[in-house]
Amino acid sequence: MKGKHVSSETIRRLAVYLRYLELLYEKGVRIISSSDITNALNIPSTQFRKDLSFFGEFGKRGVGYDIGKLIKVIRGIIGIDKKVKIIIIGAGKLGSALIEYPGFSDMNIEIVGAFDNNPEKIGKKIANILIRDISEIEEFIKSEKIEIALICVPKEHAQNVCNILIKAGIKGILNFAPVKLITTGCVFVSNFDMSSEICNLMYSFKKCSQG
């Protein structure tokens, strides 16, 4: 099965598996079967095995998976075996909160820079991260070899910031502004859209209770 196209769903699930495996490893567990991990995550065990099968064979039949080994394998597949340095554009309430978001470190992700266009913010620090002038962004991205940025600016500026980032050579963007950003080529955007997600919840439970 190795070599076929791999979907985003599979990659996101690998990240979820990884987080759970790390948790188990910390607790001292060293071996797990596909059904044990998928029972905990509430998905079918075939999905776990299928997801891994795109990349090779990592288990032992009749036994299960070596957790330590699997953690390394998944980190390698995703590309987070080394530390991932990311930046934030927009040091408002949301951007500032994300700078201090504790969920990144488990995944080897570290925020190393923040940018804004407000002179009152530039030069100040949030949790040890200096807020820089947006005009310095291209140089920073290139010298620090940054591949991923989080956009936390008001929606009116989001596409403009997106274009600047692409020009500066960024490869992936996580967009928190409520607009759909358009990119081209090998630059990817995940639109993190809280309102759409709430709409989806509204519709789901309404339908569910209607039967």
Place this chain on the structure above:
Amino acid sequence: MKGKHVSSETIRRLAVYLRYLELLYEKGVRIISSSDITNALNIPSTQFRKDLSFFGEFGKRGVGYDIGKLIKVIRGIIGIDKKVKIIIIGAGKLGSALIEYPGFSDMNIEIVGAFDNNPEKIGKKIANILIRDISEIEEFIKSEKIEIALICVPKEHAQNVCNILIKAGIKGILNFAPVKLITTGCVFVSNFDMSSEICNLMYSFKKCSQG
């Protein structure tokens, strides 16, 4: 086509269409064709027509769609024709930032309550929203008829908070803690997982540049 099962993808896209339609309406545009809206959003026009077809016929052949009418229709479909009152659990950095997130109001979504278990925070206000003791949550949900909550507590407490919310009768949860929450019945969770999304970006552009 009316009556068939409708996917979450369709509902999320309806929300995206709605936001774009509102933007056009404000600019004074009153009529739009499926290809005009989908060109702007970078998707095929058949997808727009197909998404709407689950719910009825809303366009005029040879002409297009009346934007004002379509806005009302989509709001009705999703269930956001009236104001949607939501609450936040966890008044830390992220929770506080979300209380002031400006992207909700466009969608008729309003944050009406915040809860925490930290005595130093309880009784204070963030942007006019009183932070209440988590023990008051069940009463608040019932008296205010709250259906949706955002979980912004540390990951260790997230599943516990989730269980409390379900017991209190909540219907939808947007989870910002980096753990997959498990629910049952007509209670839905969207796990808003920034780390997995960054993993997905990492993998995507790595693959893309490899060809």
Place this chain on the structure above:
DNA sequence: TAGATTGTTAATCGATTAACAATC
């Protein structure tokens, strides 16, 4: 009527799941 655009059917594509042979 002619041109434009919708709404829907059918074809395609891709993801999930069931089943089971392989093998530890």
Place this chain on the structure above:
DNA sequence: TAGATTGTTAATCGATTAACAATC
């Protein structure tokens, strides 16, 4: 060997897209 669990094939399911008849 017997029991357990993997890895993979094939079947199923569902979502996207192409094509086009309907109709404004």
